[in-house]
Amino acid sequence: MENIFTYLRWRGDLSFTQSPFCEVDALVLARLSYIPFEGFVEGDFAHTTPLGEMAADFLRQPDADKRVLMQNDITLLRMIAENRRFRDVRLCGYRNLRDAGQEMQFSAVTFVLPTGETVVAYRGTDDTIVGWKENFNMAFASPVPAQLKAADYVNRAGETTHKPLIVCGHSKGGNLAVYGASFCRPEVQDRITAVYSYDGPGLTPEQAASPEHTRLMPRIQVMIPRGSFVGTLFEQTDDVIYVESDAVGLMQHYSYNWQVEGMGFVLAKKPTDPSAFMTGAMRDLIHSMSIEERRMFVEALYSILAASEATNLVTLFDEWQVRSLKMLRYYRNLDKPTRDLLIQITRKFLKAAAAQARFPLPEAKQ
Numbered sequence: 001m002e003n004i005f006t007y008l009r010w011r012g013d014l015s016f017t018q019s020p021f022c023e024v025d026a027l028v029l030a031r032l033s034y035i036p037f038e039g040f041v042e043g044d045f046a047h048t049t050p051l052g053e054m055a056a057d058f059l060r061q062p063d064a065d066k067r068v069l070m071q072n073d074i075t076l077l078r079m080i081a082e083n084r085r086f087r088d089v090r091l092c093g094y095r096n097l098r099d100a101g102q103e104m105q106f107s108a109v110t111f112v113l114p115t116g117e118t119v120v121a122y123r124g125t126d127d128t129i130v131g132w133k134e135n136f137n138m139a140f141a142s143p144v145p146a147q148l149k150a151a152d153y154v155n156r157a158g159e160t161t162h163k164p165l166i167v168c169g170h171s172k173g174g175n176l177a178v179y180g181a182s183f184c185r186p187e188v189q190d191r192i193t194a195v196y197s198y199d200g201p202g203l204t205p206e207q208a209a210s211p212e213h214t215r216l217m218p219r220i221q222v223m224i225p226r227g228s229f230v231g232t233l234f235e236q237t238d239d240v241i242y243v244e245s246d247a248v249g250l251m252q253h254y255s256y257n258w259q260v261e262g263m264g265f266v267l268a269k270k271p272t273d274p275s276a277f278m279t280g281a282m283r284d285l286i287h288s289m290s291i292e293e294r295r296m297f298v299e300a301l302y303s304i305l306a307a308s309e310a311t312n313l314v315t316l317f318d319e320w321q322v323r324s325l326k327m328l329r330y331y332r333n334l335d336k337p338t339r340d341l342l343i344q345i346t347r348k349f350l351k352a353a354a355a356q357a358r359f360p361l362p363e364a365k366q
Helices: 004-011 023-032 051-059 072-081 129-137 145-157 170-182 210-220 251-252 273-288 289-306 313-318 320-332 336-358
Strands: 090-099 102-114 118-120 165-170 192-198 219-226 242-243
Touching: 004 023, 004 072, 023 072, 023 102, 023 118, 023 165, 023 192, 051 072, 051 090, 090 145, 102 145, 118 145, 118 170, 129 289, 145 165, 145 170, 165 170, 170 192, 170 210, 170 219, 192 210, 210 219, 289 320, 289 336
Parallel strands: 118 165, 165 192, 192 219, 219 242
Antiparallel strands: 090 102, 102 118
């Protein structure tokens, strides 16, 4: 089936003047935000770098394929370097921050289109344990440090131009895009024409109910693969768009697997039954827990994960036998109240799952 590579071949010879910026373009830029731009893109907004030039320079590095998270990123950069549509887009304002003390992972970059439109793109979670801990923290902390950084970043990007702004992101980057655009300064938000969240977790109920977010909602587009679990967490807009993917299970989360048709995505009528089932169960679980229970559960779960002594997910999965033994040993030595809490939360989840299985699943909104 067609994907973003097909789109780049089909639309790559047309400028943004000939064919206006669309939701697939935003996904391309959201994916590009995962590239480690250190040494290639300036951290300020005054100095810009042509995207085609940057892609070519990056590919010339002897270890280019080892720097990226996915090998498809190398293919994407090769296509971008030769692509008329994207090569003259300019990059600036690269940020890549990681703070274990604050349990924060934040990265963003700004793209300036030849038309003058400015696109802010937030990177999703990287493969570090710290990055995933911040995702867990969203269950009880409002806002998390990366969300505050996201709002500040939109404000800074907005100060550099009076042109329209577009904000996008994939995975946690989608959550940051929605939060940053919702809680930036009103005069900046007024110039935001669209926000694209690609399989990003939603906001907490409190954030989603805020007047700042409500004001922005008509400009937010949330796209989720029909078998997703990530993007259905927390509160989303009422008109989530489900898209088809060539992959199954968790691999649907990766945007290279999303099906593209023309200038949009191949739409699905509703989420898969397992996706809807897990989504309902997790939401019921979260709503059944107090904020303190969520915090304690996340801290206990993370402490077990940290006991593996793995700094990133690659190490954790590649050496899962050794790492899992360390985690099991740590769990056995936990104090009784903590172990009781973990058992209690597990029982709550099973109860929520049983309730989902007992009642028919609702149809997704079209």
